[in-house]
Amino acid sequence: MQFLTPLGFLLAALALPILLLYMLKLRRKQVQVSSTFLWVQLLRDQQANAPWQKLKRNLLLILQLLILAALVIALARPALRVPAVASGSVIVLLDGSASMNATDVSPSRFEEARKSVRALINGLSNDSAMTLILAAGSPQTLISAETDQSVLRQALDRARVTQGHAGWQAAFALAAGAARSSQGKATIVIVSDGALPENGLPALPGEVRYIPIGESRDNLAISALALRPAQKGPQLFAEASNYTGTDRSVLLSIYFNDELIDARQLNLRAGSSGSLTLAELPNRSGIYEARLSDPEQPAAPLDALSLDDRAFAVYQSGSARRVLLVSNGNLFLEQLLASLPAIQPFRALPAGDGTVQIPNDPFDLYIFDGILPTKLPDAHLLFVNPPSNPLFEVGAPYREIGNVQVKEDALTRFVDWSNVHILEARLAQTPPWANALIESDAGPLVFAGETNGQRIAALLFDLRQSDLPLQIAYPILFSNLIDYLAPASAFDATRSLQPGEVLSILPQTDVEQIVIASPSNTAFTLSADQNTFTQTHELGFYAVNFLSKDSTRAEYFAVNLFDENESNIEPRASLQIGSSAVAPAVSQEIGQRELWTWLAGLALLILILEWQVYHRRQIHWYTGKQVHL
């Protein structure tokens, strides 16, 4: 037993005013009696016989002093020494990854972990500070170096488990930073089921302790679900894995837009996986879902972790991109456009007077070959050998083209420029919004960039003045450029995302707003110029609605767990961090348990008692009355 704020005892001086008030006291109620003769005798006896009678008469005073004593002791904060897992500067890494949703401990592993951390907080000694880090997809410092236990508990209550994998490296980095900035010895406590990556974790400074959570490894998971376009319709591949220690048979059902299209019973040996391939599926856009269930009891939960018993895949039947070629006639370009997949080419020729009329229909991409319309369309543009225009200045032609360099870029992937020769090019400066992709000493030959939501690329030479169309680099460069300028879809839906992964969206230029509905029907609104979506923490499929002035178009993408580390929920007996193993922690440090709440409660009880006593004395009051004949 020790007192954390012994100065609180100074408040015991408040007993003096209480005593003083008691002595001055007590406007006694005056009552007339016929004679005080017997009373005087009685009190003389009492005072002579039993001094403690006085105390009994002062029961209220005693109770008041007891209340004061309880409060004063409570303010002095008495504390008991109790064993604790950690003391001093404590940094808690709370696992918030998908596997912590497992229900093998009731109600869930995460709640169990929260309970453990609460116990840590309760056992925290007075001078100990705690930092709480939630290890989720993007680790989050819930509270930093806090000593107030109630604040810590509030922060702990805010922690929510996620459905993705935990970014342990970033979490370790946060913990290491917190440990270095703390004064004195830091103890890092990892509260987890042990689903940490086996290697690649940095060593932690200070002492590391591990509180293991979880009891069983009862989990089956869909470990893969993928779609592949093929000649006669897409192919679907689904894989289920058995992470339990026993052989299990499961029912793998495939749904297309909520309609069951196939179901197979898979007999999975312990630790192995089984797969299913469906071919020649209808060439329609839609959502495929794979579900795992128990063949005997389809409605009952299959295993401890239900998150990975469903998976989604989205099939988007390719819609051809409309490309308008504005040219006086260029065989190389026309043939190229005709040969590229998922392209619907159109051609516009200048009128007899040389003016160019662009059709009113919108196109995904405009290619201007040497000529320009009076007004450039507000869309993605590819210029080949352009004259000066509002977007950039083009200078005189030149022929001394030497030292051609190809910049490292996604657009120049697989482009081999070594055999390309150019007779004549035009001088230009790379605009500030663009990157030069291919450059000579004199200036850029090819550049690409984005300005005001418009993607623009330019080749500063005439294809017919070079041997590029004869080289292998020609279709590759143009395919890259066209995919960049007119992407097939706003995003790549065929590959599913992992929870927390960022989705890049490239909307059509007429899109004004993007509304994304999550699997739990939460709506996220993005403006047209936001091209990333980060709220992909829920598993399931998301609907991306592109709202333009007069039309609405929806596309879908799926977020699946597909993480062996998370699906394998077997609790690990020890952690491997760096080169050392961390065994489960036992309570060995000395923590404190404060007792002031009990004392405050006691004071309240005595207060109630005092109130009762006071009223009991006041109930029977009596006034003597004079009687007249």
Place this chain on the structure above:
Amino acid sequence: MLFDESTLRKLNQLTLVASRVRAGAIKGERRSSRRGSSVEFADYRNYTPGDDLRRLDWNIYARLERPFIKLLEEEEDLAVHILLDGSQSMDWGEGEMHKFSYARRLTAGLGAVALASGDVLSIGLLQRGTVPVEFGPARGQASLPRLFGFLEGLESRGETNLNLSLREYSIRPRRAGLVILISDLFTPDGYEAGLRQLLGRGQEAALIHVLAPDELDPPLAGDLQLVDVETNHAQDVSLDGGVRERYRLRARAWIQATQLDCRRQGIRYLEATTSLPWDQVLLLEMRRAGIVK
């Protein structure tokens, strides 16, 4: 109204039975020189040295060989003195239980009996250490209305000093007889010295101790300042169940001590709580105590 109709009716009944109810059960206990002057035989008693040998019953002595004195009926009237405590503390209690009213009704009852049986009645009011007003001596039923009028005119006020009042009453020449003191005995200096003085003058004495029920068991609780109506003395008391209980015991002990003290001095004692009907006290309790018979 002190003597209302029902009270008067009860008093009339008392006077009817007064020939059987007689104040002063003193015969055979007091050696009076006058006793035995009549010829009517009354009783025997043991001979004690100093007795008149002429009254010895020689016949009995011859037969039993033990001396007995023959007592003869005294036909002389008895002097009855009723001393009424008129202090402020007697002004206590409500309605029928008012102590001073009760005491006056007792006085009236005793007085009526005495007058009806031909005794000589004197009444004195004890107040502020003196005897400010007296009644009598009076004799005969014709004095009854005067007695009631006298009693109605009395008031209880001021402090008592029973010792002083009793001494003052005793030093005036009186006929020896029966002195009945009616008081609550709430007097700090005591009453014993005064009574002893009366006894020394050859009086027989009886004490009727009048108390209100709430004086024996006060219905009080809490932190109080008790104020004595008589002396204005203030006493701080914190009352709870325990203190009340101790007060009850204390009051009982005081009464018992007083009773014992009286018995030692040959004073008849009667405790009269005002919750008892006064006529019942007169007819039953006083007879039991030997004050009337």
